Amino acid sequence: MRVEDYQDPTVIQAALNERRIAIVGLSSNELRPSHFVGYYMQRHGYQIVPVNPRETEVLDEASYPSLADVPEPVGVVDVFRDPAAVPAIAREAVAMGAKFLWLQYGVISEEGVGIALDSGMQVIVDRCMKVEHARYRGRMHWLGFNTEVISANRKPG
Amino acid sequence: MSNDQRDFGFHTRSVHAGSRPDPNTGARALPIFQTSSYVFEDAESAAAYFNLQEYGNTYSRIMNPTVAAFEERLANLEGGAGAVAFASGLAAQSATFFTLLEPGDHVVASAALYGGSITQLKHLFRKLSIGLTFVDPDDMENWRAALTDHTKLLFAETIGNPGGNVLDIASVAALAHDNGMPLVVDNTFATPYLCRPMDWGADIVVHSATKFIGGHGTSIGGAVVDSGEFNWSNGRFPVIANPSPAYHGLAFHETFGKYGYLMKLRAETLRDLGAAMSPFNAFLFAQGLETLPLRMRQHVANALKVADFLSTHDKVRSVRHPGLPDSPYAGLVDTYLPRGAGAVFCFDLNGGRQAGREFIAALSLFSHLANVGDAKSLVIHPATTTHRQLSDDELSAAGIGPGTIRLSIGIEDAEDLIWDLDQGLAAVQAQGRYTD
Ligand SMILES: Cc1ncc(COP(=O)(O)O)c(C=O)c1O
Numbered sequence: 001m002r003v004e005d006y007q008d009p010t011v012i013q014a015a016l017n018e019r020r021i022a023i024v025g026l027s028s029n030e031l032r033p034s035h036f037v038g039y040y041m042q043r044h045g046y047q048i049v050p051v052n053p054r055e056t057e058v059l060d061e062a063s064y065p066s067l068a069d070v071p072e073p074v075g076v077v078d079v080f081r082d083p084a085a086v087p088a089i090a091r092e093a094v095a096m097g098a099k100f101l102w103l104q105y106g107v108i109s110e111e112g113v114g115i116a117l118d119s120g121m122q123v124i125v126d127r128c129m130k131v132e133h134a135r136y137r138g139r140m141h142w143l144g145f146n147t148e149v150i151s152a153n154r155k156p157g
Numbered sequence: 158m159s160n161d162q163r164d165f166g167f168h169t170r171s172v173h174a175g176s177r178p179d180p181n182t183g184a185r186a187l188p189i190f191q192t193s194s195y196v197f198e199d200a201e202s203a204a205a206y207f208n209l210q211e212y213g214n215t216y217s218r219i220m221n222p223t224v225a226a227f228e229e230r231l232a233n234l235e236g237g238a239g240a241v242a243f244a245s246g247l248a249a250q251s252a253t254f255f256t257l258l259e260p261g262d263h264v265v266a267s268a269a270l271y272g273g274s275i276t277q278l279k280h281l282f283r284k285l286s287i288g289l290t291f292v293d294p295d296d297m298e299n300w301r302a303a304l305t306d307h308t309k310l311l312f313a314e315t316i317g318n319p320g321g322n323v324l325d326i327a328s329v330a331a332l333a334h335d336n337g338m339p340l341v342v343d344n345t346f347a348t349p350y351l352c353r354p355m356d357w358g359a360d361i362v363v364h365s366a367t368k369f370i371g372g373h374g375t376s377i378g379g380a381v382v383d384s385g386e387f388n389w390s391n392g393r394f395p396v397i398a399n400p401s402p403a404y405h406g407l408a409f410h411e412t413f414g415k416y417g418y419l420m421k422l423r424a425e426t427l428r429d430l431g432a433a434m435s436p437f438n439a440f441l442f443a444q445g446l447e448t449l450p451l452r453m454r455q456h457v458a459n460a461l462k463v464a465d466f467l468s469t470h471d472k473v474r475s476v477r478h479p480g481l482p483d484s485p486y487a488g489l490v491d492t493y494l495p496r497g498a499g500a501v502f503c504f505d506l507n508g509g510r511q512a513g514r515e516f517i518a519a520l521s522l523f524s525h526l527a528n529v530g531d532a533k534s535l536v537i538h539p540a541t542t543t544h545r546q547l548s549d550d551e552l553s554a555a556g557i558g559p560g561t562i563r564l565s566i567g568i569e570d571a572e573d574l575i576w577d578l579d580q581g582l583a584a585v586q587a588q589g590r591y592t593d
Contacts, residue, residue: 131414144228
């Protein structure tokens with residue numbers, strides 16, 4: 001599997017158009033990467049749904065033990081878990097009708113990707129949702145990062 | 158197809174990367190945000206910026222939108238994950254090292270570096286209790302032999318100043334990676350138009366923007382570009398991977414992934430060492446990058462014409478331009494510098510120190526000064542200026558002869574430059590100690 005095949009800017013931006021995101025493995029520890037992402041996405045108006053059996057509440061949202069326990073549909077399932085856990089998560093994501101499976105940095109599972117694709121989900125692999133939001137919608141360019149965005153169009157202020 | 162899916166060319170990116178029209182005013186040119194600080198929307202936002210939970214402006218020692226545009230443009234041209242700008246090239250280098258190294262670590266560096274870099278490494282590392290070994294960079298065996306268990310990085314220039322040594326980047330990078338350490342390359346002389354060291358495995362690229370990036374000799378500045386590819390969690394860099402005492406326990410590599418080193422470089426090192434680039438200088442450097450490819454083409458074409466002319470002149474003993482067919486670096490130039498081997502090189506006059514003095518005094522288009530990479534052609538005679546205190550023997554150990562002249566070829570008409578050099582050579586009377 002080539003991760004670059006699952007980093008299509010069009011798919012990424014379509015995923016960013018969703019409003020409800022389940023974050024699997026979201027931690028209440030403020031220094032964990034998952035917390036950075038959850039905090040940031042919530043700050044930018046997304047409704048986040050924590051999925052973590054070790055938490056009861058994260059960022060003022062109730063945490064569910066598994067995706068299967070989440071009562072309402074979500075657009076994106078964003079995964080901060082060991083790659084070995086991804087196939088089962090992908091099956092649950094398919095079952096709940098999520099449109100996008102988003103695997104964070106280092107969460108690379110060919111089997112999980114295959115399950116999601118076979119059921120018509122779109123997949124993003126080895127990318128960070130916070131970084132991609134900041135690249136296309138946010139302020140990543142304020143800190144000298146290479147957004148790779150080239151455009152002469154005026155963005156709203 | 159949208160812009161996001163197109164692979165834009167180098168010239169397009171030189172002009173556009175990092176700088177869209179200003180969202181508030183529509184200004185097309187890059188605005189100069191001449192401000193020390195930024196009003197927070199609310200207390201929560203302020204906290205999020207300082208905690209690095211949100212990308213936000215706090216204080217211009219750490220970030221500034223004009224500086225950021227320059228940083229992004231350079232990072233884009235080098236093919237890196239991002240960049241952090243500094244007040245000078247040497248400030249960029251010291252920040253790179255300061256971020257990665259701890260007392261007891263060891264560095265292997267090319268001995269063919271810019272003299273100011275040699276001095277910097279010697280004195281900075283001695284004060285920080287960091288070991289240092291200089292090696293002749295032309296032989297891989299030297300690099301290998303200098304490694305110790307404590308070695309944490311390798312450092313060299315793409316094209317050495319002033320010797321013109323061309324680095325075998327891929328081989329040195331492979332050696333670094335086999336031993337779990339990054340290769341840091343000073344790409345000042347090549348610029349990303351002539352060579353992108355990261356394409357060959359370099360992990361971090363540093364620049365003196367003072368030179369070709371600015372291109373007009375107006376400002377001092379520097380930058381660090383990181384590829385984002387090095388695995389700082391390989392066990393050898395707890396300074397990047399472990400929770401940081403200088404940032405309330407944040408583990409930079411785990412938290413920010415490929416942006417971890419850059420975040421630490423900015424949020425800790427730039428914050429603490431404080432050598433920030435001014436917004437006005439960043440504007441000039443961003444402007445400079447817009448024409449970088451055009452200027453570099455003229456620089457390298459002129460330099461080769463000048464080198465050709467000098468190599469046939471009877472008062473010239475030798476010409477050390479790596480792009481000449483008989484250069485020992487010709488093979489490396491084919492690989493790493495197919496668009497040209499730079500525009501700074503040395504040649505040796507037959508007549509020693511006295512000939513050098515006479516030659517420089519007779520020039521009328523070349524400026525006699527201590528800089529390189531200006532649109533204007535520059536000249537210096539190291540034996541009577543920068544290296545004046547050295548004996549002839551000490552000079553030769555530094556690769557500089559008594560009659561060595563360093564040229565930085567500008568973008569004037571090559572014929573005019575050759576005319577000036579020709580009249581300079583005609584004025585040389587001294588025969589010196591070289592009679593062949
Ligand atoms: C190759 C090289 N690197 C670094 C530097 C240092 O840059 P700065 O003078 O901007 O500190 C110089 C300056 O001459 C240089 O030639």
